[in-house]
Amino acid sequence: MVSSTAFLAGEYIAVETYSLSVFYGETQAVKDVSLPIARNRVTALIGPSGCGKSTFLRCLNRLNDRIPGFRxxxxxxxxxxxxxGKQVDLIELRRRVGMVFQKPTPLPMSIYDNVAIGARSHYGLRGKKLDEVVEQALQRAALWDEVKDILKRPALQLSGGQQQRLCIARMLAVEPEVILMDEPCSALDPISTFRIEELMIDLAKDHTVIVVTHNMQQAARVSDYTAFFMYGELVEYDSSKQLFLSPRQKATEDYISGRFG
Ligand SMILES: Nc1ncnc2c1ncn2[C@@H]1O[C@H](COP(=O)(O)OP(=O)(O)OP(=O)(O)O)[C@@H](O)[C@H]1O
Ligand SMILES: [Mg+2]
Known part of the structure; x- marks a missing residue:
């Protein structure tokens, strides 16, 4: 349905789908979606519940593969x-394409180990070098000051907002290039939400960030580009400024102004 992506002129395309359709058995969750996504920008995916946003996002790092009936x-x-592709190393793919989920998913181990685990396994880091990577990742995720004196404590003792930033630090420690976020703030209070939003903007300086959100203010605040999905179809895709200030499609306007969804 989207006729032109001229608004992406000058951008380097880091991620792209071509006529992507996804089925779960009889249900078609994503319908013929062609979506180029700009490198080192924040792109928001919005749309009513069940329109295929998570399915689309999960296709990018192959998290749908094991779902029964997935095609x-x-x-x-x-x-x-x-x-x-046949040659693809899934472990390397998931390192390069990190993911943050709606519900924080800290591992049942210390704060330090949660961040260190990937850097140990991917890069074989130990000792001082590992400490440095852990500190850097926690700094970047804006959590270091809160946890620097309690690194040995179980991660599960942190608040929800801290756990979410810890999961972001865990991902950053393995140096991803693309960051997928599926409603990363929906379980958080406004202050934690604000911090994660600031973080998304900061991360997009050197990462391609793709975020699913139900929060229109958030999409308008943090994203450079926004894609609006409905019933599995890509209805409108534009710069966030254009899409939120003067949407071209009636359905987009109805959705962003809260008339449905
Ligand atoms: N594991 C699954 N098995 C079968 N059908 C699924 C599965 N996951 C999602 N679906 C279906 O695929 C469609 C798209 O779901 P998806 O989770 O991608 O939507 P969404 O836009 O992320 O919704 P929400 O905003 O509620 O998270 C829905 O019809 C849903 O019922
Ligand atoms: Mg979803």
Whole structure:
């Protein structure tokens, strides 16, 4: 349905889908979506519940693969590789394409180990070098000051907002290039939400950030580009400024002004 992506002129496309369709058995969750996504920008995916946002996002790092009945048509390109290609190393793909979920998912281990785990396994880091990576990741995730004296404590003792920033630090420690976020703030209070929003803007200086959100203010505040989905279809895709200030489609206008969804 989207006719032109001229608004992306000058951007380097880091992630792209071509006529992507996704099925779960009989249900078609994503319908023929072609979506180029700009590198080192924040792109928001919005739309009513069940419109296929999470499904779309999960296709980018192959998190749908094991769902019974999952089937995909079309193509995906992420950082110049086809994640569904035969040669693909899934572990490396998921390092390069990190994901943050709606509910924080800290591992049942210390704060330190939550951040260190990936850097140990991917890069074999130990000792001082590992300490440095852990500190840097926690600094970048705006959590260091709150946890620097309690690194040995179980991560599960942190608040929800702290746990979410810890999960972001865990991801950053393995140096991803693309960051997928599926409603990362929906379980958080306004202050924690604000911090994660600031973080998204900061991360987009050197990461491609793709975020699903139900919060229109958030999408308008943090994203450079916004894609509006409905019933699995991409209805409108534009710069966030254009999409929120003067949407071209009636359905987009109705949705962003709260008339449905
Ligand atoms: N594991 C699954 N098995 C079968 N159908 C699924 C599965 N996950 C999602 N679906 C279906 O696919 C469609 C899209 O779901 P999806 O979770 O991608 O929507 P969404 O836009 O992320 O919604 P929400 O805003 O509620 O998170 C829905 O019809 C849903 O019922
Ligand atoms: Mg979802």
């Amino acid at each position: 995909m048509e079309g193509r995906v390109r992420v950082l110049d590789v086809d994640p569904y």
